[in-house]
Amino acid sequence: MPHxxxxxxxxxxxxxxxxxxIWHNDLHGDCVTAEEAFAKACHKPEIFISDAEVEKWAKAHGVYEGATLISVLKWMQKEGFTQSDHTYDDGSHTTVDWTNPAVLKSALYHGPVKIGVAADQLETTCRAHNFKTGWFATGYTEDNNEDHCVSLCGYGTxxxxxxxxxxSVPSGIDxxxxxxxxFTWGSxxxxxxxxxxxxxxxAWLRTPTTVIV
Known part of the structure; x- marks a missing residue:
């Protein structure tokens, strides 16, 4: 895939x-599909994909309890979410070098970036904040156990x-x-x-993030 x-x-x-x-990701392993629904919500004007459509799509593609990111990206290009007489597909996907801040910011300016992560430390952070928007993740150590999909949706200080x-920024964080x-787990x-x-x-960027059919 091109970069x-x-x-x-x-x-x-x-x-x-x-x-x-949260698009069922509190009870089921549909994080890769839930991230796609979040990406559609980032459209202007916003497109809210229902919980029912996320469940229907994930079950139809056998990804309600786990999936690879690339499989869902490929399916979403051809047969995306269907709702309100429209189909919401993905554009083409390209890899993103998440270790290069300039490259990642460039990608994020164009759309949310779908990433595969190791979830243990992130889940501890989100759980401590009751899975509400506004949590802070700092001080993580390297973890090679990729088992979750989230979306990067912005950058800045x-x-x-x-x-x-x-x-507010907690004390001790610069x-x-x-x-x-x-974005993850509804927050x-x-x-x-x-x-x-x-x-x-x-890490993957869809270009465009959403194709409305």
């Missing part, structure tokens, strides 16, 4: 849909991101440092760069 080209982008950017869901999410906004939080790199194992 995302580098382009000049603003200092900060965020996709923050007004309506979110930690302070700027916190302001957009209507939360708000001037760069960070990323991340959006902030992860610092070293922690994101420590748990990420693949």
């Amino acid at each position: 995302v080209a580098l382009a000049h982008v603003p200092a900060h950017h965020l996709f923050f849909p007004k309506k979110l869901s 930690i302070t700027w991101l916190a302001h957009q999410l209507d939360t 708000g001037s440092k760069p960070g990323y906004a991340m 959006i939080g902030i992860i610092d760069v070293p922690s994101m790199v420590a748990i990420t194992h693949e």
Whole structure:
């Protein structure tokens, strides 16, 4: 797969849909499909895919209890979510070098980036915040157990991101440092760069994120 080209982008950017869901990922292993629903919500105007359609699609493709990212990306290009007399497909997918901040920011300016991560440390963080928007993920160590799919949906300084999410930077965290906004389990939080790199194992940009048929 080709890689995302580098382009000049603003200092900060965020996709923050007004309506979110966990899309069954609290009880089932459909994180890869739930991320697709989140990506559709980042469209302007926002497209909210129902929980019922996410369940229907995931079950029809055998990915309600686990999936590879690339399989779902390929299926979504040809047979996306169907709702309200429209089909919402993905555009073509390209790999993103998540270890290169300039490349990743360039990708995130164009759309949310689908990433595969090791979930243990992230789940501990989100659980401590009751899976509500506004959590902070810092100090993660390297984990090679890729077992979860999330979406990076913005970048900027930690302070700027916190302001957009209507939360405050906890004491002990340097708000001037760069960070990323991340969607998972029905919430959006902030992860610092070293922690994101420590748990990420693949990254994909859809171009465009949504194709309305």
